[in-house]
Amino acid sequence: MTAQRVLVTAGTGTVGQHVVRELRDDDIEVRVGTRRPQSVREANDSDECVVEFDFVRPETWGAALDGVDAIFLVRPPGVEQGQVTAFVDAASRVGVEHVVYLSTLGADKNVLIPHHRIESHIQQSAVRPTFLRASFFSQNLHEVHGQDVVEHHEIFVPAGTGETSFVDARDVAAVAAVVLTDDRHDKQAYDLTGPEALRYDEVAAVFSDALNRRITYAEPSIPAFIRRMLSRDLPLSYVLLMVGIYSTARFGFAGRVTGDVGRLLGRPPRTVRDYVEDYRDRFEPANPPAATHSPER
Numbered sequence: 469m470t471a472q473r474v475l476v477t478a479g480t481g482t483v484g485q486h487v488v489r490e491l492r493d494d495d496i497e498v499r500v501g502t503r504r505p506q507s508v509r510e511a512n513d514s515d516e517c518v519v520e521f522d523f524v525r526p527e528t529w530g531a532a533l534d535g536v537d538a539i540f541l542v543r544p545p546g547v548e549q550g551q552v553t554a555f556v557d558a559a560s561r562v563g564v565e566h567v568v569y570l571s572t573l574g575a576d577k578n579v580l581i582p583h584h585r586i587e588s589h590i591q592q593s594a595v596r597p598t599f600l601r602a603s604f605f606s607q608n609l610h611e612v613h614g615q616d617v618v619e620h621h622e623i624f625v626p627a628g629t630g631e632t633s634f635v636d637a638r639d640v641a642a643v644a645a646v647v648l649t650d651d652r653h654d655k656q657a658y659d660l661t662g663p664e665a666l667r668y669d670e671v672a673a674v675f676s677d678a679l680n681r682r683i684t685y686a687e688p689s690i691p692a693f694i695r696r697m698l699s700r701d702l703p704l705s706y707v708l709l710m711v712g713i714y715s716t717a718r719f720g721f722a723g724r725v726t727g728d729v730g731r732l733l734g735r736p737p738r739t740v741r742d743y744v745e746d747y748r749d750r751f752e753p754a755n756p757p758a759a760t761h762s763p764e765r
């Protein structure tokens with residue numbers, strides 16, 4: 469059966485916010501899961517169905533799950549694996565039929581990462597799973613690294629000369645909406661990447677061209693990267709997680725390109741260029757260097 473009422477966990481997050489939008493466009497009843505329902509309702513100024521949902525507060529789960537037949541499940545950064553699996557068990561107990569889980573590329577083979585163990589747990593539960601194993605989101609380039617582009621006109625990640633098959637979070641969300649509304653995707657796993665794998669010097673060239681000012685790839689060492697991130701008061705655990713992710717790229721394990729997004733959406737995936745153009749305002753410095761920036765762009 470195709471889902472009628474879907475709970476989107478992390479419904480305000482990078483992917484979740486777009487899943488909410490896509491499902492609404494498909495006339496599916498969406499429940500937006502957030503830890504701060506009041507402020508989300510006020511910000512959206514709408515009557516949309518926003519529910520309090522917190523993985524670490526099981527007392528919020530019952531109301532969030534009431535009458536739901538499918539879930540878009542996201543493990544937010546910092547949430548323990550066990551809290552996610554306990555929630556899956558609760559969902560299964562109250563009759564949720566389908567769980568679409570946002571996982572990461574390679575999670576099927578890498579037994580060391582929480583995504584692998586969460587996938588295994590979902591597979592052994594009574595729900596029908598669909599796994600979306602996504603590559604690195606283009607949106608990280610503004611959410612995490614935008615400050616480097618704005619203030620220093622550089623991309624500052626320790627990925628060496630390794631390639632990454634950037635996927636746009638909006639495409640991941642569009643795929644989520646497709647698989648949530650068509651039960652032929654139950655019990656399937658998809659590897660979601662963009663159309664090409666790029667080195668970060670190539671990404672910097674895309675930025676330069678799209679923003680019409682020179683953006684370089686700084687190619688920092690790992691210690692230099694750690695120093696800059698810690699100077700921004702980011703938690704060490706988060707910085708080390710990033711080092712792990714960029715080391716994966718550095719060693720050549722992040723560049724695999726698949727055709728799953730194109731097949732599922734019936735159109736090519738968005739490119740990094742599409743992303744930079746659409747998010748251009750996030751990268752514009754308040755006072756751009758006059759010599760290299762053309763204001764009409």
Ligand SMILES: NC(=O)c1ccc[n+]([C@@H]2O[C@H](COP(=O)([O-])OP(=O)(O)OC[C@H]3O[C@@H](n4cnc5c(N)ncnc54)[C@H](OP(=O)(O)O)[C@@H]3O)[C@@H](O)[C@H]2O)c1
Nearest residue numbers: 478480481482483502503522523543544572602603604605
């Ligand atoms: N970034 C990448 O390149 C990438 C690639 C592949 C896979 N992934 C996976 O994608 C997942 C993250 O997805 P995302 O980037 O869309 O998420 P995100 O933007 O980091 O959003 C997380 C959202 O989760 C909510 N949240 C935080 N703590 C919570 C809790 N205790 N209970 C319930 N909700 C909580 C927050 O919303 P509220 O404040 O509104 O509650 C927040 O907006 C991770 O599992 C990551 O491994 C990421």
